[in-house]
Amino acid sequence: MKNNLSNLSKKGLLFAALRHEEMPRIPWVPFAGVHAGSLKGYKADQVLTDKEKLIESLLEVNHQYDPDGQPVVFDLQIEAEILGCDLVWAENAPPSVATHPLASTLELPTRLPEKTDGRLPLVLDAMASMKTEVGSHTALYGLVTGPFTLASHLRGTEIFMDMFDHPEYLRGLIAYTTRVAKRVSEYYLDAGMDIIAVVDPLVSQISPKHFRNFLSEDFTGLFSFIREKGAFSSFFVCGDATKNVEAMCQTAPDCIAVDENIDMLAAKQITDQYDITLEGNIPLTTCMLFGTQQDNMKYVLDLIDAMFPGDVLPKNLIISPGCDMPYDVPVDNVVGTMQAIREPETARLMVANYQSGEIDLDQVSLPNYEQLAKPLMEVFTLDSASCPACGYMLNAATRVFTELAGSVDMVEYKITEPKNVARMHKMGVKNLPSILINGQVKFSSIIPSNRELIDALKEAIK
Structure with a gap:
């Protein structure tokens, strides 16, 4: 039975979106990873290595941006670090992978992460704390590194040659990184996460043929695993993944999250055919980082009007930044985004005569x-x-x-x-x-x- 629309909590609203029900308004999920640290004056490397600073920053996100859902950690290097990749740390961005332990070998690893490995204890403790503090009203996301991106962290750019030169090895490597994703997903679910977002930016960088040959079966199994655990799943991809949207739908996640490279209206026509929720896609730099509060409000209003003209009740849409927000995004821009989602008619009055500045x-x-x-x-x-x-x-x-x-x-x-x-x-x-x-x-x-x-x-x- 559907929820009574007028009685939905913020968390319930997001769940309704992921159950593909009509909603009184569109859910709002700010992807505030390292940006969360900026709200409390902590650098990216501090907020990703210090549990107390991380929790303090996440609670500030919850307070200032009043989200329907929020991620606990946005760092696609956590699993890679555990599996032997060296990282380069930055003050205003997540770390990046510096070394690839499988770059010069066709070895297939077997080791799976333990709860005590790397920064997992920090992440799991933060998840448990956030569940206690805000979990009754805010849906919490656990983000795992997708199998293809994790394989690329281990293998480096050789992975793109492997599709032609070592296809069976690549299939074995993807099968292994899928097992890693399942293991980490299970840890995050045990810590109270409501949604597992499988974040795989590199999916946008391959053809539909290669996606189906190397990834479809493993992604389908991963999303089935998450569903069997009683949680929702999101397939999160960055870049121009237009060519792969339908193939992604066929792996049966509950949601597909995309960035500004994707035409949301065109993508939603595909995701609606599969009754999958679409999430995105406020531009990270041109709008959120460098734009004005009105630019962000107008982008949201234009997106809503394009998706749901007239009095159509929203369905199968979550509004979010296109990916992890840059560290220095102005708070006013994020608040303006939230206000436009929550109070669109008031926001329309605020931007009625607004013209965005031209790029010089x-x-x-x-x-x-x-x-x-x-x-x-x-x-x-x-x-x-x-x-x-x-x-x-x-x-x-x-x-x-x-x-x-x-x-x-x-x-x-x-x-x-x-x-x-x-x-x-x-x-x-x-x-x-x-x-x-x-x-x-x-x-x-x-x-x-x-x-x-x-x-x-x-x-x-x-």
Whole structure:
């Protein structure tokens, strides 16, 4: 039987969305990972290694942003660290993976994480505390690293060659990382999590054919496992995963979460066919980090109007940032987002005559690509230090840059800097991450193999 719509709690509202019921309003889930630390003056490395600082920061998120649901930790390196990857820590972003223990071997690991390994004790204690403090009214997310991204942490960029050179090894590695995801999911569920979000950014970087060949069966089994444990599941992917949305639906998660690279209206037409909830996709930098409060309110209102015109009751939608919010997102922007979701009619009055400022394209100058002495690789990323897909795209470019020593030039543009947002718009870059060669987009939201990138550069050298 459906809940009485007028009696739904915030937590109940989110559960109704995940049960695919009509709702009185759309649920709100701020993905505040390291940003949570900024609310209390703690750096990213502090909030991800100190239990008391983490809990204090999470409670501040709950107080200031009044979420229907919230993640406890947003760090896709927790499992990788346990399994032997070295990390590089930052003050305003999650750590990144620096070493890949399987980069030069076709070994298949068997070890599964124990509750006492790495930072799991910190995470599990924080989950238990948050369950006690806010769990009665806020749905809590446990985020696990998806099997493909975890495999890439262990294997490095070799994983993209494995699809062609070592397909059976890759299937075995994915089967292993799926077992890791199930083990960690079980720990998080035991700690009281309501939703397990399987976060796998690199899914956007492969073709539907490769998704079905290497990932479909394992993801289907993982979501079935979570369902059998009595919890909800979310399939969380970053980047332009448009090509894989239907294949993701066929693995049967309760929800699919996407970022700004995805056309939400088009994606929802697909997810609705499978009666799967769609979550997203407030732009992280252009809107949340660099925009105004009105920009964020208007984005939310436009999204709601596009999805549910007229008096249609909302269904199968959760509004969230497209991924983990940048550390320095202004609090007013997040509060404005929440207000637009909770009080859309009031928000409409506030932005009725608002016009967003134009991006100053003249602040950047472009190279004369016709006169370059050697080919130029330009890698556009959200931030290679915090976005796994961006990091592996940059690694692929760096590897080839090193291999072709002296024959090409390379530069990275992170759109965490306003001038690089302008450069992105001026050059017509639509999706992140992307590799351009001599000003032309060659690889957009798909990480090239070593051979593909070298061939593209050699063509430019001619």
